[in-house]
Each structure stands twice: as structure tokens, then as C-alpha cells.
Amino acid sequence: MPGRTAWVLADQLSFENPALRGADRVLMVEAAVRPGGLSFHRQKLHLVFTAMRNFADGMRERGVEVDYRRSESLAAGLASHLAEYEPESVAILEPNRLGAGERLAGLDPVVEIVDETLFLTEPSRFADWASGRKTLRMEDFYREQRRRFGLLMDGKEPAGGAWNFDPENRKPPPADIRPPKPYRPREDETDEAVRADLDRMEAAGLETSGEDGTRIFPATRKQALQALRSFCRDRLPTFGPYQDAMIGGERFMWHALLSSSLNLGLLSPLECAEAAEAEYRKGNAPIASVEGFVRQVIGWREYVWGVYRLRGAGMKEENALAADRPVPAAISGLDPSATEMRCLGDVIGGIRDTAYAHHIERLMVLGNLFLTLGVEPKAATDWFHSSFIDGFEWVMVPNVAGMALWADGGKMMTKPYAASGRYVDRMSNHCRDCRYTLKERSGPDACPLTVLYWDFLDRNRELLGSNRRMWMQMKNLDRIEDDELEEIRRTATGLRDDFSA
Numbered sequence: 069m070p071g072r073t074a075w076v077l078a079d080q081l082s083f084e085n086p087a088l089r090g091a092d093r094v095l096m097v098e099a100a101v102r103p104g105g106l107s108f109h110r111q112k113l114h115l116v117f118t119a120m121r122n123f124a125d126g127m128r129e130r131g132v133e134v135d136y137r138r139s140e141s142l143a144a145g146l147a148s149h150l151a152e153y154e155p156e157s158v159a160i161l162e163p164n165r166l167g168a169g170e171r172l173a174g175l176d177p178v179v180e181i182v183d184e185t186l187f188l189t190e191p192s193r194f195a196d197w198a199s200g201r202k203t204l205r206m207e208d209f210y211r212e213q214r215r216r217f218g219l220l221m222d223g224k225e226p227a228g229g230a231w232n233f234d235p236e237n238r239k240p241p242p243a244d245i246r247p248p249k250p251y252r253p254r255e256d257e258t259d260e261a262v263r264a265d266l267d268r269m270e271a272a273g274l275e276t277s278g279e280d281g282t283r284i285f286p287a288t289r290k291q292a293l294q295a296l297r298s299f300c301r302d303r304l305p306t307f308g309p310y311q312d313a314m315i316g317g318e319r320f321m322w323h324a325l326l327s328s329s330l331n332l333g334l335l336s337p338l339e340c341a342e343a344a345e346a347e348y349r350k351g352n353a354p355i356a357s358v359e360g361f362v363r364q365v366i367g368w369r370e371y372v373w374g375v376y377r378l379r380g381a382g383m384k385e386e387n388a389l390a391a392d393r394p395v396p397a398a399i400s401g402l403d404p405s406a407t408e409m410r411c412l413g414d415v416i417g418g419i420r421d422t423a424y425a426h427h428i429e430r431l432m433v434l435g436n437l438f439l440t441l442g443v444e445p446k447a448a449t450d451w452f453h454s455s456f457i458d459g460f461e462w463v464m465v466p467n468v469a470g471m472a473l474w475a476d477g478g479k480m481m482t483k484p485y486a487a488s489g490r491y492v493d494r495m496s497n498h499c500r501d502c503r504y505t506l507k508e509r510s511g512p513d514a515c516p517l518t519v520l521y522w523d524f525l526d527r528n529r530e531l532l533g534s535n536r537r538m539w540m541q542m543k544n545l546d547r548i549e550d551d552e553l554e555e556i557r558r559t560a561t562g563l564r565d566d567f568s569a
């Protein structure tokens with residue numbers, strides 16, 4: 069049976085995958101142990117394997133033969149496929165992970181890389197856009213994307229008369245507001261089989277993190293489309309105002325919960341943006357919310373992808389702030405009882421139970437804490453990558469190393485996202501019942517985020533002092549009396565040691 073095989077990877081589960089064109093059969097390889105030895109969240113493995121098996125069934129329903137292999141590695145899976153089928157060629161869409169394409173093509177001469185992507189932006193297009201620019205401003209890239217796809221455009225002008233509605237968004241959560249429940253897929257026999265397989269693998273030594281639980285995220289194209297529809301109907305209208313807000317115990321707020329579907333290839337970014345625009349055009353959702361969502365999908369997501377491809381894998385080795393601490397055990401163990409910080413406990417508990425935290429929890433609670441503690445960027449990136457439902461290298465490296473930890477020294481973000489506990493207080497209800505206080509900047513009762521924030525500015529005074537965008541923060545630091553600063557340093561050292569223990 070020679071013929072042509074299309075090899076489909078776990079994050080390429082689109083029926084429009086260009087590698088499928090003209091294929092006689094599909095190869096899929098399920099390998100639980102990943103390069104780099106990361107231990108993934110149990111629910112992430114569950115989602116990925118379920119989605120892969122469902123995709124294989126979907127191809128079979130379309131009349132395509134599928135060779136689905138469980139193997140200890142992709143290379144071993146390919147080798148056994150080649151031995152059994154002897155195909156003339158094995159076409160594979162260029163993997164998102166840098167270097168993986170070369171490695172896979174190097175496994176056997178019949179492997180051919182299809183030089184396309186499931187993103188809207190080819191790496192060469194992003195490189196053209198970036199070339200000659202001093203700074204790669206997401207806002208500039210985003211506006212070009214809007215024009216390019218005619219999204220939320222009224223002729224040459226942005227719909228609603230502005231490109232950016234941030235001032236109308238980013239509101240703190242009102243006390244009595246409760247988000248609508250998100251779409252939940254129904255589990256089926258494929259889930260059951262995957263669960264049983266994972267139980268067996270764990271019994272045989274596979275390490276995972278987090279808790280098992282009923283699957284929350286879509287594992288088929290049909291479910292992903294239902295999730296998109298449900299988001300657009302129930303949550304999009306209020307997405308904008310509260311996209312930065314946090315409420316204790318409210319895991320999902322008004323967020324779309326579509327990142328895993330997009331990253332697996334179950335949805336395309338353009339159809340998500342178009343679905344949101346349609347709600348605006350029908351008068352069902354205000355421009356501020358729709359623009360905020362479209363910005364995330366065709367702006368931030370594509371920008372992060374472009375930056376990863378442009379800067380290369382070396383980006384994860386950068387460490388401009390010489391940060392050298394490990395990921396705190398309280399966090400890597402996903403044990404909320406290991407901290408008395410309410411914001412952190414809430415986020416950690418959420419990740420343990422769902423493998424999800426929303427953007428502000430990732431950036432301003434976890435990222436902020438990692439940044440100000442001085443967690444080593446590679447360790448932080450690996451932890452995020454393995455713990456989240458939507459973690460893949462292309463998206464983790466720029467978001468964690470570039471955006472959250474400023475490891476590239478400002479190539480991606482002009483200034484570090486460091487904030488004191490006051491930010492969390494403004495944007496959440498966590499601080500009300502927290503045992504720490506915001507009234508002090510040092511000592512055992514002071515909010516750790518606040519202590520570490522001032523200590524971070526102080527430790528990096530030289531580097532950050534020349535950054536014009538840090539001017540106000542550094543001026544405030546200068547206002548702190550020497551005695552108090554000494555206390556802050558002492559408290560911060562204790563915290564840094566406690567977190568590293």
C-alpha cells in the first residue's frame with residue numbers, strides 16, 4: 069500500500085489542514101511522553117488525546133483511512149508506520165514548534181514539510197512587517213490585520229470610530245455581578261477510553277499534574293463551534309468591560325475559553341473574529357467588547373506567533389533580569405492551601421481543577437509574582453507550558469518570557485508588567501478577606517505582591533531607571549525613606565527564600 073500519507077500532529081486538527089490535500093491515508097501518533105520531559109496537566113493530556121482520537125474518527129467518517137498509533141515517541145510512531153505502509157511520501161504541515169520541522173523531516177527522506185500554517189500570518193509576512201521597525205508595536209500590527217481582513221472596518225475607518233476601546237473596557241468587577249455559565253461539552257465513550265488509558269499510564273509511572281475532572285474544553289470541531297456560538301451569544305457582550313477583572317471562585321468570568329480549540333486547530337482565528345463581528349453588526353454586542361475580542365484573536369494571538377517565529381527558539385534562553393529562582397513549590401504543586409495569599413490560592417486552585425486561568429490571572433497574579441520574585445524564565449515557561457490546557461511552545465515562550473517576565477529586556481514589551489497588590493485590589497474582590505494588608509509595604513502582614521514589587525524596582529534600579537515608561541514608578545520608589553526601604557528589602561528576602569524553599 070504505498071501512496072501518500074498525511075501526518076497530522078496534535079495541534080493541527082483541522083479538516084482544512086493543507087497536508088491532507090491528495091492524501092491516501094492519515095497518520096496520527098499519540099505519544100504521552102514529550103520532548104523536554106515536561107509533566108503535563110492531566111486534563112491537558114485528556115483533551116489532546118480525546119481531540120486526536122475524535123479527529124481520527126472524523127477522517128474515517130469522511131472515508132479516509134487512518135493509521136492511529138500509540139507510541140513512546142513521534143519518531144517511533146513514524147518508523148512503525150513506514151515499515152507497515154511503505155508510503156511514497158509523508159506530508160506534514162510545518163510544525164509550530166521551531167526546529168521540529170527539521171527534526172521530523174530528518175527522520176526519513178519520504179517526509180515532506182508543507183510550508184503553510186493554520187495561522188492568518190505566515191512567518192515571512194510577519195518578518196516583512198517587522199523589518200526596519202525599531203519596535204514591534206502590537207497595536208500597529210493589529211491595525212494592519214484589521215485592514216487586511218476588513219474586520220470591523222467601515223470603509224477605511226475603524227467601526228465605532230476608534231481602533232481601541234480600552235478606556236471603556238478594563239473595569240473592576242461590581243460586587244453583585246455574576247458571569248453566565250459557559251458552554252460545557254458532554255463527555256462520551258472516547259473520553260472514557262482516554263481516561264482509562266491515562267489511569268493505566270499513570271499507574272505505570274507517567275507523571276501528570278493537577279486533578280482529573282469532567283472535560284470542560286471542546287474536543288471536536290462541532291463542540292468548538294458550539295462553544296464559539298455560546299460565547300458570542302452569552303458572554304461576548306460583557307467580555308470587554310470585565311476582561312481584566314477577577315472574582316474569587318469565578319474561574320471563567322466572561323472569557324471565551326476558546327484558546328485550546330484555536331491552538332488545537334479545531335477553530336480558525338478568522339471564523340472566531342468574524343463570528344464576533346457578526347454580533348456587532350446585528351446589534352447584539354457593543355463595539356467595545358467585540359473590538360476587545362477581535363484584538364485578542366487577530367492581534368495578540370497572531371503577534372505572539374509572529375514574534376516566536378521571528379525571534380527563534382533562543383528567546384526562551386534570554387534572561388535580561390538575571391532571574392535565577394525556581395518556580396515556587398507552592399505553585400508547581402498546585403496546592404492552594406500552601407499560600408495565604410487569596411489571589412494566588414484562588415488561581416492555583418483553579419489551575420489544579422481546570423488547567424485554566426484567564427489572562428489577567430496569568431499575567432498579573434502568576435506572571436507578576438514570578439517576575440518580582442525573580443523566577444528563572446526557562447523554568448517559568450516550562451511550568452506554564454505543562455500546566456495549562458492551551459500551552460504550546462509558540463504561545464508560551466513570548467507570553468511568559470517576553471510579556472510576563474521581560475526576559476528579552478524589552479524587545480516585546482516596553483516595560484515590565486510589575487504591579488503592587490493595589491492592582492489586584494482594584495481589579496478583584498480577593499483582597500477584602502485576605503490575611504495580608506495593603507496598608508503596609510514591609511513586615512509579616514504586608515501583601516507579598518506589594519513588598520516584592522518595591523523590592524523588584526529597587527533591585528533593578530539601574531536597568532529600569534533609564535526606561536522612560538518606568539519614570540513614575542521609579543520616582544515613587546525614590547520617595548521611600550531609606551529605613552523603610554531597608555525593611556522592604558529584608559521582608560522581600562524572607563519572602564523570596566520562603567517561596568524558593
Ligand SMILES: Cc1cc2nc3c(=O)[nH]c(=O)nc-3n(C[C@H](O)[C@H](O)[C@H](O)COP(=O)(O)OP(=O)(O)OC[C@H]3O[C@@H](n4cnc5c(N)ncnc54)[C@H](O)[C@@H]3O)c2cc1C
Pocket residue numbers: 322323324325326327328330331361364365368369370372425426427428430431435452453456458459460463464467468471472
Ligand atoms: C504568562 C502567560 C501565559 C500564557 N500562556 C498561554 C498559552 O499557553 N496558550 C495560549 O493560548 N495563550 C496563553 N496566554 C494568552 C492568554 O492568556 C490566553 O490565550 C487566554 O487567557 C486564553 O483564555 P480564553 O480563551 O478564555 O481567552 P480570552 O481572554 O477570551 O481571549 C480570546 C482569545 O484571544 C487569544 N489571545 C489573547 N491574548 C493572547 C496572547 N497574549 N497570546 C496568544 N493568544 C492570545 C486566545 O486565543 C484567546 O482564546 C498566556 C498569557 C500569559 C500572560
